[in-house]
Amino acid sequence: MTTFNTAKTFFKGAGVAGLLTAAASAASAQDMTLRGASMFDEDHAFTKTMVRFAELVDEKYDGDVTFDLRLNGELGVEADYVTFLQQGVAVDYTIMAPSNMATFAPSIPLMDMPFLFRDQAHWEAVLSSDVLAPLEAELLEKADIMVVGYTGGGVRNIISNAPIANLEELNGFKMRVMGAPIQAQIFSALTAAPSAIAYNEVYNAIQTGVIAGFENEAASIQNLKFYEVAPYLTLTRHAITVRPIVMSGKTFRKLPEDLQAAVLAAGEEAGTFGRELESREDAQKLQEMADAEQLTVLEFEGREQLLDMVVPVQDSYAESLGAVELLTAIRDM
Incomplete structure (x- = not known):
């Protein structure tokens, strides 16, 4: 039996009586607790995917867990989650951007490198295969964090406080990027002026003029109301997100073998669920913001030129990691 509990006492489909019963069970049962964290509310695809992950574990495991x-950033931001997972404290499982794990596993951001995927079909083919296994092995060895599945599917674009529709307007654009060096290298090659600042500081940084914008997918823009300070979205389509479902290695090794098996099987299935969900919702949420006139959506003129400009940076990055064969394998799929 699996008991669900969140900071907002949320479980999809449960009524008040069911929630009270679950809370009572959690208080009295002598069982194992797995602690999850989401920066977002119950409507975000990440949260829905983690709830589905728990449901799937329940279906596959006969014991009590x-x-x-915890939602809405109660346990911090993704950079905090990485430390907690690595140490085996506070957070046992979550979903996060690979770039946030670069401190411990320098190669891991390759799976989320801008302009890595040609299209949705290429992205799905990579995540449905075992081609990323070398990166998973490095993450486990160097950070003691396990990848148990892959979700994602949001298309990342540039969001800004003034229109950006071409290379001339992108030149010198002060933007926030994620902390992995490859993110800054890619956007520097596109003549922007990137800097890595904390995600929870982005809204105020745009508001105060420290940066003029950043890059993100529709769900997060909508959930955190970034359109209030950056009402222009430029369709650079520079990334289709890869978001590993991860678990602390220290936590995983403490689980009974049958629960370990349930976690691995549930992670794979939850990843498939999350990829379909986020891919579908991404376009819907972008359209909702456009229809509400919260965002002005712009095409980027000459986007094909961007693809050519970043290839040398991608190649150099892969070479520095000793991952040329891996990059070639991804490109060839």
Whole structure:
């Protein structure tokens, strides 16, 4: 039996009586608790995917386990989650951007490198295969963090406080990027002026003029109302997100073998669920913001030129990691 608990006492489909019963069970049962974290609310695809992950574990495991999922950044931001996972404290499982794990595993951001995927079909083919296994092995060895599945599917674009529709307007654009060096290298090659600042500081940084914008997918823009300070979205389509479902290695090794098996099987299935969900919702959420006139959506003129400009940076990055064969394998799929 699996008991669900969140900071907002949320479980999809449960009524008040069911929630009270679950809370009582959690208080009295002598069972194992797995602690999850989401920076977002219950409507975000990440949260829905983690709830589905817990449901799938429940279906596959005969023992007792409680899932304590905390929402809305109660346990911090993704950079905090990485430290917690690595140390085996506070957070046992979550979904996060690979770039946030670069401190411990320098090669891991390759799976989320801008302009890596040709299209949605290429992205799905990579995530449905075992081609990323070398990166998973490095993450486990160097950070003691396990990848148990892959979700994602949001298309990342540039969001800004003034229109950006071509290379001339992108030149010198002060933008926030994620902390992995490859992110800054890619956008520097496109003549922007990137800097890595904390995600929870982005809104104020745009508001105060420290930066003029950043890059993100529709769900996060909508959820955190970034359109209030950056009402222009430029369709650079520079990334289709790869978001590993991860678990602390220290936590995983403490689980009974049958629960370990359930976690691995549930992670794979939850990843498939999350990829379909986020891919579908991404376009819907972008359209909702455009229809509400919260965002002005712009095409980027000459986007094909961007693809050519970043290839040398991608190649150099892969070479520095000793990952040329891996990059070639991804491109060839």
